[in-house]
Amino acid sequence: DGGITQSPKYLFRKEGQNVTLSCEQNLNHDAMYWYRQDPGQGLRLIYYSQIVNDFQKGDIAEGYSVSREKKESFPLTVTSAQKNPTAFYLCASSIDSEPGSYNEQFFGPGTRLTVL
Amino acid sequence: EDQVTQSPEALRLQEGESSSLNCSYTVSGLRGLFWYRQDPGKGPEFLFTLYSAGEEKEKERLKATLTKKESFLHITAPKPEDSATYLCAVQGGGADGLTFGKGTHLIIQP
Numbered sequence: 001d002g003g004i005t006q007s008p009k010y011l012f013r014k015e016g017q018n019v020t021l022s023c024e025q026n027l028n029h030d031a032m033y034w035y036r037q038d039p040g041q042g043l044r045l046i047y048y049s050q051i052v053n054d055f056q057k058g059d060i061a062e063g064y065s066v067s068r069e070k071k072e073s074f075p076l077t078v079t080s081a082q083k084n085p086t087a088f089y090l091c092a093s094s095i096d097s098e099p100g101s102y103n104e105q106f107f108g109p110g111t112r113l114t115v116l
Numbered sequence: 117e118d119q120v121t122q123s124p125e126a127l128r129l130q131e132g133e134s135s136s137l138n139c140s141y142t143v144s145g146l147r148g149l150f151w152y153r154q155d156p157g158k159g160p161e162f163l164f165t166l167y168s169a170g171e172e173k174e175k176e177r178l179k180a181t182l183t184k185k186e187s188f189l190h191i192t193a194p195k196p197e198d199s200a201t202y203l204c205a206v207q208g209g210g211a212d213g214l215t216f217g218k219g220t221h222l223i224i225q226p
Contacts, residue, residue: 004159033213042120043160043203045213058213090159104150105214107159 003027004108006091011113013078013085021076021111023091030096032074033105036060037088046089049074050096078113086115118143118208122217129194129224137189137202137220145209149187151180152203154219160203163189194224 004025013019025032031050035043045058049068063082068074074093078085089112092105121140129135141149148167152160164173166182173180177198179190189202201221205214 006159031212035213035216040218042216042218043205043214044216048213050212056212104148104162104165106162107152109159110157112157 004091004093004106006089006108006111008111009109011111013113013115015115016080018077018079019113021078021089021091021113023074023076023108024072025074025091025093025108026072027093027095027106028071029093029106030071031094031103031105032068033092033094034058034064034066034074034076035090035092037090037110043090046076085113088112118206118215120204120206120215120217122202122204122220124220125218126221127223129191129222131195131224131226132193134190134192134194136191137222139187139189139204139217140185141187141204141206142185143206143208143215147207147209149182150205150207150214151178151187151189152205154201154203156201163202191222194222196224196226198222199224 007022033048034046037043047066049055065077090110091108094103094105119142123138151163154160164180169184177192181188201219203219205216
């Protein structure tokens with residue numbers, strides 16, 4: 001079965017700790033994305049990557065970091081610098097992100113992060 | 117800056133009562149408009165992509181349409197299992213990510 005997996009489903013963090021959220025896809029997609037979802041707000045783009053070893057900041061990158069060492073994996077680290085990290089985090093992928101393309105993004109099941 | 121506004125925020129219908137959800141957008145160079153369905157605590161599920169004004173797509177009881185300023189998601193004779201939050205998103209010419217609206221929370225009562 002092809003798809004996107006995220007782990008863990010629930011994550012609890014103490015203030016001052018860094019945590020890493022996992023995202024893996026076996027769809028052979030080039031592009032991967034991280035979004036954050038808060039109650040009453042639309043999804044907001046944190047980071048995205050169009051190719052291995054390259055990534056760009058989205059609209060709300062402050063306090064987050066990513067890596068893209070493998071095509072299949074795009075982990076997100078929520079650092080202690082993120083002021084309000086409690087949210088639902090969604091990873092997505094698309095076939096490619098060539099300029100002028102318009103490929104739909106497919107989402108994983110999400111990770112709910114709570115800061116204690 | 118790309119913007120997406122969805123209305124209404126919430127909608128309660130009786131089973132079989134057809135209606136429409138609205139997605140108004142402003143974008144520089146629309147590359148695609150996307151509709152997703154999201155169930156509580158889950159990731160969005162892709163429904164449709166619309167590329168140009170006048171385009172329509174259908175899937176079961178859902179039909180999506182697109183004009184130069186807005187998109188509609190028409191729901192015909194809905195069933196309780198259609199209850200979910202429906203999200204609209206656009207991809208503009210200068211963006212690689214999607215800009216999402218806040219969604220319409222749809223409840224279908226038996």
